[in-house]
Amino acid sequence: MSVTRSDVARAAGVSPAVVSYVLNGGPRPVSAAARARVEAAIEQLDYRPNAIASALRGGSTRSVGLLSPDPLDPYFAELAEAIEREFSGAGYVVLTGHGHGDRAREERYVRTFTARQVDGLVFASVATTSFDGIECPVLVIDGMPSDKPVSTIDVEHAADAAVAVEHLQRHGHSLIGCISMPVGTSVGATSIAGWSAQQARDESPAGDELVAFAESSEEGGNLAAHLLLSEHGRPWAIHGTRPTALFVAADVQAIGAIHACWELGLRVPDDVAIVSIGGTRPAAFTVPPLTTMRQDLPYLAKRAVKELLRRFEDPSRAPEHTVLRGNLVVGRSCGCELA
16 A cells, blocks of 8 residues: 555654645745654655646646657667657656557557646657647657647758768769658658659659668668569669669668668678668668768757747747758768778
8 A cells, every 4th residue: 555645644743734845845834843754754654745746736747748659760769868868857757658650559648648747748750640639738850740739840851861862873873772661651751752853853763663661670671672672673674773772761771771782692882882861879880880861869859858848838839840951971881981
């Protein structure tokens, strides 16, 4: 049975109200002797106040709900870590849920978060688009148009994809395959748009046969690379050969693509050059190290938390919309020789 405030009061020889005054710093003063007895009783009984109830009396639970797709994806794992670190520094606890692309599951998490009276919600590249019944401030990272009544932080995936593809073109590649996110995701659509536009600027092929949709995982990238690079893949039927380079929408997919090249007896970058998007920690430890468009996740998290904290302080504040760009981090997977 859990220890109650009344138990503490009996052990300290005071009323429950005095225990409340000690815990909440008022509103009435407590003598030094009574305070000492209450604090001793709290320690002896190992009393844990109901943090949610106490917080609700003050108008805040000092908690935030974070919903993201997959904890095994390094990008979202690092993003969640950065967000938690920023909120923790501001005195908030982050409740985390992972939807795995299942909208019903995401909506269950949202209902759970709101039932716990979180002060705000952060959605990171999720399918949930309904905000019915959500009264707290919301911030969406990647995947929500700015005409919704929520704050947003978006990454210019199309522009970043174009930079990645242009880098491959400068290495002399024209037949460049594209490994994208699953069909229907905004990140997948914008990444393909950037790849296609840059291929068109170079007057290079950008047909559907060069695009493979894949889950954001090593397995997804591996399967997509096999589809594009094997002798039974689609590009062979139209171009009579395989792509000499791959643009990959996520580092985690690129890790799987590198493994697929090894399985197919292809060398990276001699036979197939690869550039991805993300800049996550594992990218530096692949063989060879990935060339990747790095997203500054600590900065993104800082911007996200700062925006939500502002709206906590002023609920009437209009939502803010921010767009960020990545920067190219050169490894060896593209063909560059590093000193």
